[in-house]
Amino acid sequence: MELLAVEAAGRGIAVRAAEEPGLAGPAYWYGGPVAGARLANRLGFALLEPDDGWLAELPEEFTGRRVRAGTLADAWAIEEPTFVKPPRDKSFPAAVYTDGSRLTPALDPTTPVLLSDVVTFAAEYRLFLLDGRIATASRYAVFGRLDPAPLDPAPLDPSPLGADRADRAAVAEITEFTDRLMAAAGRTLPSAVVVDVGQLLDPYRPGHRWAVVEANMAWFSHAYAADPARVLDVVLRAAGPRAHLRQRDLAFERH
Incomplete structure (x- = not known):
């Protein structure tokens, strides 16, 4: 984050912390998804992200292993070692789980997950x-x-x-x-x-x-x-002012 802040400042972009009072848009974002979602409308930036699935x-040509999208309820039902991860957030540790009983029961069973071969x-x-x-x-x-x-x-x-x-x-x-x-x-x-x-x-x-x-x-x-x-070039496109959003990227905006 510090390296990107230095680069941004060198380009004449003002760098501010999310908790600073008086923030105004349009703005760019680099940070976590929770704060980003909270500030996106107020500061006018669009967050681009890949689809969960x-x-x-x-094709397996590119994954080299079997990968399937499911829910935490599906992960609870696994009976053999499986790599389980949240598609985008950090709601639980991405790891190899020997069986579903080792996954946290505290989350919503409909929470999206990815399950893949080890x-x-x-x-x-x-x-x-x-x-x-x-x-x-x-x-x-x-x-x-x-x-x-x-x-x-x-x-x-x-x-x-x-x-x-x-x-x-x-x-x-x-x-x-x-x-x-x-x-x-x-x-x-x-x-x-x-x-x-x-x-x-x-x-x-x-x-x-x-x-x-x-x-x-x-x-x-x-x-x-x-x-x-x-x-920084990539970040500025991935989380920049909504007014600059390209037509092809409309389907990838986080809501």
């Missing part, structure tokens, strides 16, 4: 997408442990600053995978969005394959080691 509707990602990357192209990217985890590293797919520099050999090799693969994903499903996402992808290990085949981890709201996504200037 987007990941579940992708898989292993060797490395995971956060892509900030603008108009279907990667604006900037960062590695954020290795075997599930936080390990950010810069990754700059634009332009395709054979030795991007700060990237190790494995990440340099990943640049072209990530770009090719993302191009295929956007060609197949780009219209089902907002024009400004975050998509996380990863190297999915398959115990039955050597090497790895690329798969989508999830899609997220750009205005509520950690930048990790991505270029703050390019991240």
